[in-house]
Amino acid sequence: MTQMNMVQAINDALRFEMQRDDRIVVLGEDVGKVGGVFRVTAGLYDEFGDDRVIDTPLSEGGIIGAAIGMALYGLKPVPEIQFSDFIFPAYDQIVSELAKFRYRSGGEFPCPMVIRTPVGGGIRGGHYHSQSPEAQFIHVAGLKVVCPATPADAKGLLLSALRDPDPVMFFEPKRIYRAAKGEVPEGDYTVPIGKANVARQGEHVTLVTWGAMLYESLDAANKVQAEGVNVEIIDLRTLWPLDIDTVVASVKKTGRVVVVHEAPKTCGLGGEIVALINEKAFLYLEAPPKRVCGFDTPFPYTLENEYLPLSHRIVPALLETARY
Amino acid sequence: MTTATIEEGATGTARREPDDALAADVVRVLAPDGTLVDNDAGVGDDEAVALYRAMVRTRLIDERAVMLQRQGRIGFHIGSLGEEATVIGTVHAMRESDWMFPCYREFGGALYRGMPLQRYFDNLYGNANDPAKGRQMPDHWTYRQAKVGSVSSPIGTQITQGVGFAWAARMRKDPLVAMVYFGDGATSSNEFHNGLNFAGVFKTPNVFVCRNNGWAISVPTERQTASATFAVKGIAYGIPGVRCDGNDIFAVVKTAREAVLRASRGEGPTLIEALTYRMSGHSTSDDASRYRPEEQMSAWTTLDPIHRLRRYLEARVGWTEGQQAAFEAEVAGELKLVIETAEKVTLPALETMFDDVYATLPWHLQEQRAELLAGPRAKGH
Ligand SMILES: Cc1ncc(C[n+]2csc(CCOP(=O)(O)OP(=O)(O)O)c2C)c(N)n1
Ligand SMILES: [Mg+2]
Numbered sequence: 001m002t003q004m005n006m007v008q009a010i011n012d013a014l015r016f017e018m019q020r021d022d023r024i025v026v027l028g029e030d031v032g033k034v035g036g037v038f039r040v041t042a043g044l045y046d047e048f049g050d051d052r053v054i055d056t057p058l059s060e061g062g063i064i065g066a067a068i069g070m071a072l073y074g075l076k077p078v079p080e081i082q083f084s085d086f087i088f089p090a091y092d093q094i095v096s097e098l099a100k101f102r103y104r105s106g107g108e109f110p111c112p113m114v115i116r117t118p119v120g121g122g123i124r125g126g127h128y129h130s131q132s133p134e135a136q137f138i139h140v141a142g143l144k145v146v147c148p149a150t151p152a153d154a155k156g157l158l159l160s161a162l163r164d165p166d167p168v169m170f171f172e173p174k175r176i177y178r179a180a181k182g183e184v185p186e187g188d189y190t191v192p193i194g195k196a197n198v199a200r201q202g203e204h205v206t207l208v209t210w211g212a213m214l215y216e217s218l219d220a221a222n223k224v225q226a227e228g229v230n231v232e233i234i235d236l237r238t239l240w241p242l243d244i245d246t247v248v249a250s251v252k253k254t255g256r257v258v259v260v261h262e263a264p265k266t267c268g269l270g271g272e273i274v275a276l277i278n279e280k281a282f283l284y285l286e287a288p289p290k291r292v293c294g295f296d297t298p299f300p301y302t303l304e305n306e307y308l309p310l311s312h313r314i315v316p317a318l319l320e321t322a323r324y
Numbered sequence: 325m326t327t328a329t330i331e332e333g334a335t336g337t338a339r340r341e342p343d344d345a346l347a348a349d350v351v352r353v354l355a356p357d358g359t360l361v362d363n364d365a366g367v368g369d370d371e372a373v374a375l376y377r378a379m380v381r382t383r384l385i386d387e388r389a390v391m392l393q394r395q396g397r398i399g400f401h402i403g404s405l406g407e408e409a410t411v412i413g414t415v416h417a418m419r420e421s422d423w424m425f426p427c428y429r430e431f432g433g434a435l436y437r438g439m440p441l442q443r444y445f446d447n448l449y450g451n452a453n454d455p456a457k458g459r460q461m462p463d464h465w466t467y468r469q470a471k472v473g474s475v476s477s478p479i480g481t482q483i484t485q486g487v488g489f490a491w492a493a494r495m496r497k498d499p500l501v502a503m504v505y506f507g508d509g510a511t512s513s514n515e516f517h518n519g520l521n522f523a524g525v526f527k528t529p530n531v532f533v534c535r536n537n538g539w540a541i542s543v544p545t546e547r548q549t550a551s552a553t554f555a556v557k558g559i560a561y562g563i564p565g566v567r568c569d570g571n572d573i574f575a576v577v578k579t580a581r582e583a584v585l586r587a588s589r590g591e592g593p594t595l596i597e598a599l600t601y602r603m604s605g606h607s608t609s610d611d612a613s614r615y616r617p618e619e620q621m622s623a624w625t626t627l628d629p630i631h632r633l634r635r636y637l638e639a640r641v642g643w644t645e646g647q648q649a650a651f652e653a654e655v656a657g658e659l660k661l662v663i664e665t666a667e668k669v670t671l672p673a674l675e676t677m678f679d680d681v682y683a684t685l686p687w688h689l690q691e692q693r694a695e696l697l698a699g700p701r702a703k704g705h
Contacts, residue, residue: 029540029541029543030541030542030543033542033615034541034542034614034615037541037609037610055542055543055547056543056547057509057512057543057547057548057549058479058509058510058512058513058540058543058548059512059513059514061514062512085477085478086477086478086479088478089478089480089513089514124399124400124461125461126459126460126461126464126477127459127460127461127464127476127477128461128476128477128478129461129477265692266688295677295678295689295692295696296681296688296689296692297677297678297681297689298459298681300458300459300677301399301450301458301459301460301461302450302451302458302459302671302672303458303459303671303672303674303676303677305702305703305704306674306677306696306701306702307677308702310702312699312700312701312702312703313699313700315700316699316700
């Protein structure tokens with residue numbers, strides 16, 4: 001075990017797997033010599049050379065399109081999109097091509113790759129360095145979507161993603177890139193895709209979240225504990241296909257649920273989670289399910305902390321749901 | 325005149341070396357030592373002084389913004405250090421009726437076209453007086469009155485938009501030209517290719533200004549293209565491409581004026597590649613010492629556009645140390661005032677978060693606004 005932050009844990013996973021599997025190629029803007037604008041790929045260029053750690057021209061469509069070609073050939077590309085806000089020039093390649101290759105070729109052309117990209121607010125990045133577009137990828141059949149909240153999960157999930165037969169969107173919550181620290185197992189360590197983590201045990205309310213909002217949720221749970229409300233927190237880790245069994249089991253136990261995510265409320269993953277709970281555990285519910293989310297506006301700069309579903313907005317939602 | 329031959333050919337690259345700006349095909353009027361190449365500046369003395377003052381003002385504002393960021397008083401800054409001649413010279417060449425579609429480094433151009441300095445600082449502070457109500461990051465200003473588009477972060481998007489704008493104006497017989505700004509990195513974006521292609525096909529009244537400053541964050545120009553120059557890319561779209569010394573204000577004005585004139589006569593768009601250099605990190609978030617060769621930076625320092633014009637003015641109109649100091653003091657005074665004012669203005673009101681998503685507020689935003697106003701405040705609010 002070594003103490004690491006998220007950046008170090010992701011870097012460690014990339015290095016470990018690149019040593020083990022020479023098909024892995026990292027490509028993107030500024031990922032090579034300088035090691036990424038968040039330094040996530042630091043040192044990889046020196047260790048693996050510019051055939052495997054490639055600074056590309058400034059074109060997300062180019063990066064993902066070329067990565068698809070590499071994957072079709074048999075390599076294992078790991079494209080980085082500098083901010084998930086800038087993934088949209090590549091959306092056509094991801095939605096129309098990457099997600100459908102296996103299906104449309106009857107399994108002849110699987111297209112495994114891991115698209116790494118920082119996500120979420122908290123760095124005063126305004127409209128275009130803060131968004132959380134995960135639902136826009138979950139809605140596309142054929143993509144797996146992952147978002148770790150701890151360094152150990154970042155490493156474990158990334159190694160699983162790199163060995164997965166399907167394309168994986170790997171969202172890295174940039175707000176906690178350096179702030180989240182923890183013990184990370186050395187060497188080979190995987191966390192299965194599709195398994196949530198119960199980050200806090202409780203019996204009164206189930207709170208479902210992921211990424212950086214895990215820490216806000218833990219903070220809120222500690223605050224309402226003082227008022228006698230005991231919250232169970234599920235850190236989804238894999239956003240799709242999500243761990244429905246863990247969510248439903250918890251809701252059957254508590255009868256109450258709050259979903260917390262940074263993305264705008266409307267058509268966010270929270271809506272799908274609530275619908276699934278209604279379908280699978282309706283008769284167990286003691287209170288209407290609640291969502292604490294980003295508002296349905298573009299992501300604002302100055303009012304960022306009023307926009308985000310931080311602890312101060314989670315606390316009243318938990319109390320209201322618990323006391324309903 | 326110092327010349328060097330351009331090494332073109334299959335392996336030619338658009339690599340930014342200082343002597344590249346001295347290549348024979350590059351339009352140059354003012355030599356690096358401040359003397360005229362052909363005895364004609366193309367710009368009168370008063371005009372030259374005005375351009376000089378605008379460039380110096382831009383740099384002083386830049387330096388102050390970096391300082392404010394370092395002090396934690398603003399969150400971010402992205403500037404134009406070293407690129408002042410390219411920005412100011414192209415804007416100077418525009419007519420009153422023309423429009424500017426900026427990238428994110430052209431605040432100096434917007435100020436030159438009349439955006440009040442106070443508005444610019446209100447954006448840097450993201451306060452209630454910011455025309456965009458503190459919604460966007462610093463240096464993502466908007467000021468329609470000056471005939472400038474609103475700044476966005478995604479690379480290249482303004483290129484096709486500038487094309488459509490100019491095209492629409494022509495449909496309405498409105499004789500404007502739209503000048504579109506972007507970096508060398510942006511020439512790899514989808515929208516560069518879409519924009520130039522549409523502009524070529526529909527012969528739109530556009531001037532495309534590629535600020536070739538050598539870098540796209542840490543990525544050097546030879547990773548953007550295998551072409552010998554960026555200007556050459558115009559040819560494939562049926563658009564003339566010209567290179568000018570982007571650190572030579574007179575060359576920039578001359579090149580841009582010809583392009584504006586051409587577009588306004590209905591002869592179609594021009595791609596200008598201005599050879600300049602980013603004499604700072606990419607932004608206040610970037611540390612260029614991790615990747616920028618020291619020699620490259622020091623070589624470019626000798627080609628500084630402001631020093632060059634100053635030498636010219638010293639010889640030509642006897643610009644003095646005293647005049648320089650007085651002007652710098654004038655800008656410092658102006659800065660002091662706008663910064664003090666910006667720091668006194670409150671944050672945008674909470675409810676402004678929901679305005680302008682649509683022209684009128686739908687039910688769900690009304691609900692969310694009520695929820696926010698009734699709920700507890702975030703820390704520091
Ligand atoms: C679509 C998109 N991808 C990535 C980024 C991140 N980014 C911001 S500026 C930049 C480099 C731009 O370089 P260039 O076009 O040369 O302009 P310069 O900053 O040098 O003026 C990058 C990669 C972005 N803003 N938009
Ligand atoms: Mg550049």
